[in-house]
Amino acid sequence: MSRAPRWLLSRWVVVPGTLLLLVLGWNIHVAANATGVVRGRVVDSAGQPVAGATVLLFERSFVVNTEKQRTTSDPRGRFRFEGNASHAVQLQAEAPDGARSDRVTLRLLFRAQDADLPSPLVVEP
Amino acid sequence: MMRRRIPWVRHAVLLVVSAIMLLPFYWVLKTAITNENIYTYPPRLLPLDPHPYNFVDVWYLIPFPRYLLNSIIVSVLAVVGNVVLNAMAAYALTQNFRAKKLVVLLLLSCMLIPFQATIIPAYLITARIGLLNSYLGLALPLLSTIICIFIYKSAFEAVPRSLVEAARMDGLSEWRIIAHVLLPLSRPAIATNVILAFIWSWNSFMWPLIVTRDADMQTLPLGLARFLSYMEDTTGALYAFVCLVLAPGILVFLMAQSAFIRGLTQGATKG
Numbered sequence: 001m002s003r004a005p006r007w008l009l010s011r012w013v014v015v016p017g018t019l020l021l022l023v024l025g026w027n028i029h030v031a032a033n034a035t036g037v038v039r040g041r042v043v044d045s046a047g048q049p050v051a052g053a054t055v056l057l058f059e060r061s062f063v064v065n066t067e068k069q070r071t072t073s074d075p076r077g078r079f080r081f082e083g084n085a086s087h088a089v090q091l092q093a094e095a096p097d098g099a100r101s102d103r104v105t106l107r108l109l110f111r112a113q114d115a116d117l118p119s120p121l122v123v124e125p
Numbered sequence: 126m127m128r129r130r131i132p133w134v135r136h137a138v139l140l141v142v143s144a145i146m147l148l149p150f151y152w153v154l155k156t157a158i159t160n161e162n163i164y165t166y167p168p169r170l171l172p173l174d175p176h177p178y179n180f181v182d183v184w185y186l187i188p189f190p191r192y193l194l195n196s197i198i199v200s201v202l203a204v205v206g207n208v209v210l211n212a213m214a215a216y217a218l219t220q221n222f223r224a225k226k227l228v229v230l231l232l233l234s235c236m237l238i239p240f241q242a243t244i245i246p247a248y249l250i251t252a253r254i255g256l257l258n259s260y261l262g263l264a265l266p267l268l269s270t271i272i273c274i275f276i277y278k279s280a281f282e283a284v285p286r287s288l289v290e291a292a293r294m295d296g297l298s299e300w301r302i303i304a305h306v307l308l309p310l311s312r313p314a315i316a317t318n319v320i321l322a323f324i325w326s327w328n329s330f331m332w333p334l335i336v337t338r339d340a341d342m343q344t345l346p347l348g349l350a351r352f353l354s355y356m357e358d359t360t361g362a363l364y365a366f367v368c369l370v371l372a373p374g375i376l377v378f379l380m381a382q383s384a385f386i387r388g389l390t391q392g393a394t395k396g
Contacts (some may be wrong), residue, residue, distance in 0.1 A: 011380050062186055062355055087185045088178075107178040111185060 010060040030110045036084040038106065040117030042073045042093040045124050049077025053093045053123060057081050058103070060088040065103075077120070087111045100124070150371075157364040179365035186362075189369070191341060192348035196327060196373075199263045199344055203326035206268030207318045214269065215277030216303050235270050240329070248335055258338040267326045272385070273318045276388055280314035281307050316381040317388030327370075335366050345370045 007013060042053040053073040055090055058065035068086075073079045074095070085109045093101040101121040156163050158175040167257045183189055218229065247266055248257075256262030284307055308315065330346040338345050343351070353368050378385070 015376070015380055087181050107176075107181070109177065109181060 006032070017078060019089075033114050034110060034112040035114055037114045038081040038084050038089065038117070040079055040091060041078065041120035042077045042095070042101070043120045043122055044095070045122060046100070049073075049075070050093070050095050050099075050123055051075040051077060052058035053077070053079075053121075054096045055079045055081075055091060055093045055121070056083065058090040058092070059084075059086040060090065060105075065090050083112075083113050087113070091117060091121060093123050095123040098125070107111070153364050153367055153371075157361055157368045160361050163364070164362055168257065179361035180369065182362045183366045183369060187348060187355075188340070189348065189353055189366075192345045193342055194368075195260070195263075195342060198260050199329075199333075200323050200326045202260060202264035203267040204319050204322045207270060207273050207322035208315055210269040211273045211277050211318055212303055212308060214274045215281055216279045216299070216307065218274070219281045232271050232274065240266070241303060244331065244335065247332075251336060257336050258342055260342075262336050263333055263342070264345065267322060267329065270322065270325070273321055276317050277311065277314050280311035280388065284310050285292055311392040313384045313386075313388035315388075316384030320378055320381050320385050324374050327374050 038057065040055070042055060043110045044050050049074060055071050055073060056067055056073075057069040059068045067098060068082070068089075070080050071079050071081055079093075087110060089106050089108075090103045091106060092103045101123045102119065104119075104121060106117060152163065155161075157171045157179055158177065159172045160179075161169065161173065218225070251257055251262050251265055258266060288306060288310075289302055292302050297305065328346060329344070330350070333344045333347055333351075337347065340351075349366055349370055353363060
């Protein structure tokens with residue numbers, strides 16, 4: 001069994017090589033999970049789903065949050081955005097009766113990462 | 126019995142001193158992975174709710190990958206320049222020629238001149254040869270450094286003269302003597318050159334500030350200054366940026382640490 005050449009085991013090859021592999025692996029993971037889908041639910045203060053609520057998606061830049069998309073929740077209170085290109089968004093829901101939720105910040109590990117809102121948007125009068 | 130205890134005492138003292146010296150680095154890292162303000166009182170030693178999002182912000186809010194690429198290109202140019210040009214200069218200084226002492230004296234006296242005093246002529250020369258706003262222009266003043274020439278010189282002088290003479294008698298040219306005889310025997314000096322050139326070019330601020338015209342040509346220290354002007358506070362994102370700027374330099378140093386110390390001390394005990 002032949003041994004690897006000595007230079008191949010040098011730390012000047014092993015460390016950058018390991019880093020390159022990590023970067024490559026991360027980029028493959030990003031490419032496979034960056035379709036920009038953001039999903040979540042809208043509920044009222046009693047925890048019941050809110051149908052027909054308007055959900056706004058704000059994209060964060062340095063100091064401002066700009067509205068980029070809006071959608072409507074389905075009868076089970078679920079909503080879905082597609083094509084989000086940001087790494088940090090804010091979501092806010094407004095029920096048909098005018099009740100609003102707080103703006104919830106969703107921070108992602110990379111741009112356009114597919115994400116589910118960990119807890120629902122709660123609309124309150 | 127007393128003698129046995131001394132290494133432990135020494136190690137304990139060294140551990141305490143190391144901890145004190147590493148504390149600022151730890152605090153920067155801790156702030157980078159939390160949203161705590163660095164001046165929060167009372168200070169908390171362990172991070173509360175650590176997360177990586179400050180690093181993500183840094184990566185996307187400014188053109189960080191571009192700055193990183195620029196810094197890498199400039200540092201690689203500086204490292205290659207130092208390793209090659211300094212070896213040539215040092216080899217010349219190991220030879221006997223007329224006015225050698227004068228040349229050495231001139232080089233040593235040039236070390237006394239601060240870089241800030243030479244910025245205007247350096248800028249004018251760089252402009253005259255058309256290298257403003259280019260990678261080569263950014264690396265130009267760091268392509269050769271006098272202290273690294275002397276590190277090579279002391280390493281080359283440690284190589285037995287008979288070895289160089291034998292190589293010459295075997296028909297090796299001066300270039301090949303440097304490349305095939307002296308450099309392989311001077312690895313600590315090479316490592317010292319690599320580390321010093323890398324760290325100096327990586328941290329260089331003033332020169333890139335002067336010679337770059339486009340934001341696309343800026344290096345990480347300039348990006349850090351720009352980021353600081355946007356994020357006028359003391360929270361995580363700024364410290365995440367600091368960590369990302371520091372990491373490559375620390376990594377290169379750790380990889381070449383032992384050779385670096387040998388390179389600096391080589392020839393130090395000669396008479």
